[in-house]
Amino acid sequence: APVQDLVQYETRVFDSGFGKHTTKYMGPPDEENNKHWEDLYQAGISMIPIDKAAKLPVKTYPIPERPGYYVIGIDVFHQLHCLVGFNFERILYMDRNEDKDKDGLQNMDHLDHCIDSIRQSLMCSSDISTIVWVWDSASHKARPHANVTHTCRDFEAIRQWSLEHRAPVWNRSIFVPDPLRQDSAQY
DSSP: OTTGGGOOEEEEEOOOSSTTOOOTTOSSOOHHHHHHHHHHHTTOEEEEEHHHHTTOSSOOEEOTTSTTEEEEEOHHHHHHHHHHSSOHHHHHHSOTTSOBOTTSOBHHHHHHHHHHHHHHHHHHHOOOOOOEEEEETTTTEEEEEOOOEEEEEOHHHHHHHHHHTBOOOOOTTOOOOOTTOOOOOOO
């Protein structure tokens, strides 16, 4: 991965999301928390020079307007897009045969793709931090306590790299002969 050399690990205590342990991303959607969510995944699509693109195990596509540069996405931003990037309520209640997104994909297909992408990522990263149980004297029962320490990649460093390497808007309908790739994908 182009960002592998900047990956650093940090220990972080997760917020449980209950009581006083909520985050700025929680609560009914409003201008403020929507902005926090959007800031997470707006790093989106990045570009790398040909020498880095040549090292990728699966080749990517050149940017027509930027000779010598190739488009990539760091998957964490794709996963964040899948988590919050479109209106789930509208998709959950619509007819499966109606409404296509801007790329012509059926929105239900897009939703299925996103949910399965998040599943695969969770299974791939397999966070093995231990959630403990504590006695809750108010409810008189043992409850899970998720405010435990995790070992995490430094997300801000990865986000900053992606912002610094953000790809320009590019014409996706222009075919570019590519010395790194001789095939094409079919969807």
